[in-house]
Amino acid sequence: MQIMNDFLFFASDSCRSRAYIDLMLSSGLRPSMVFLINIASVAEKSDQTYEHTELFCNTIPLSEQLDQYRIPYKTFNIDKLNNENLLLSLKDAPQNHVIFSIAGRILRKEFFNFNKKYIHVHPGRLPYFRGSTPMYYTMLKEESLVASAIFLEKEIDTGPLIAECAYPIPHDVSIIDTVYDPWMRADLLVKILLEYNINGKFSTLPQSNDQGETYYVIHPVLKCLAIKKAQKTINPLI
Template identity: 35%
Template sequence: MKILLLAGNTLRAKAYAQSLAHANFEGLEVKGLLFGDFNKSSAIPHLNVETENYFTNHNIFIPNYENSLEQTFEDNHWSFSKVANRDVNSEEVLAEIDRLDCDLVVFAGYGGQLLKSPHFTAARQYLHMHPGKLPLERGSTTIYYSVLNQRKCTVTAFFMTPEIDNGKNILYKEYEVFGKNVDVDNWFDNVVRADCFVSALGMLLSGKATPETPEGISDEYYVIHPVLKHCALLSLRES
């Protein structure tokens, strides 16, 4: 299988690439298309004790955000190209995806980006990891809604379509709700998505995946209000 990591200059893309390297799958050709501004570096979020303990206790691989995405590709002898355009739907990005010729595109772009229909005209499929149980938890910031609804935090791996959060599901992976002081936005969200990604990819490579069309339609969750987010965090137990 030939896969392409369609990656912005983000923490999530770093987590995906490093988790993929750690999984060390056989029979996999990995390429990268790094789009956007990779000359700009952002602050590296601190990994506090509570966050590190959560991952360690649940046997989840912890990426090193100090390592650049380019360095991970070079260390693993994966080829990659760059496009300066930050628009994932730009003609430059679409043309480069066509040129790189892959079976599966793994989407790790910038927050809030949506793929438009030209991405879905070719035979290749797009894999996305959504932090919520689909179709129950559609939309944004669903991790906090899971906490408020007293449910486990679920990540859904699915094949994308032009409709938001509406493709065939490959895998649901549940994670215990984190405790107080765990860094949700910088660490938990990105790392559990990366963990689900390698699990889903393993199933696809082994032929054990049976993608299923989700049944039912739920309300869409929008970006959580700061007061609701605060309530969700207040409800957490001590780590």
């Protein structure tokens, strides 16, 4: 198991964070430190389910996974992300890279005062599908699913692009939100971390500010249309 000394994991007990840590561990990688962040105001109950899946370990709390593999972590029970204790701990952390996995949260300007690089995996093709629920807009317009890894900047989903990867639409479209989206992001995360191990750096490309569109949470009717359209092109083996 290789300890990634320059990587701090910003996590919550969510499907996405469990997918991230499980796929990292399965690939022989582990972050040197985890900040396990519980935000009282975050309404992400659908992302906190313990639904069984063959794609990653999703049936036990993240803290148990961390204990099992003796990964050091610090727990923050806070009411907002820009909490003073969290910011001070981040400032003092020696790691330069932060893997970001807090659903529904946007980094405030204070986080960009510490010369850290925040890695985020976005479930859409950038710069064309920025914002919320991009997987359904992508399915609606392109009949595909794409994940994009970026460095976060102050503006939403505008940072340098590290990598992107296309994924087949799963046969069971009901798992997209709670299982497939987290797995897709985790898969790309591991790909770029393994590349970092080989090259000692991330290769990036700037995003074009003249392209793309920022989307908001998709309307249920449009979501149904996206699913129906996607079902015509699904991979029956998934």
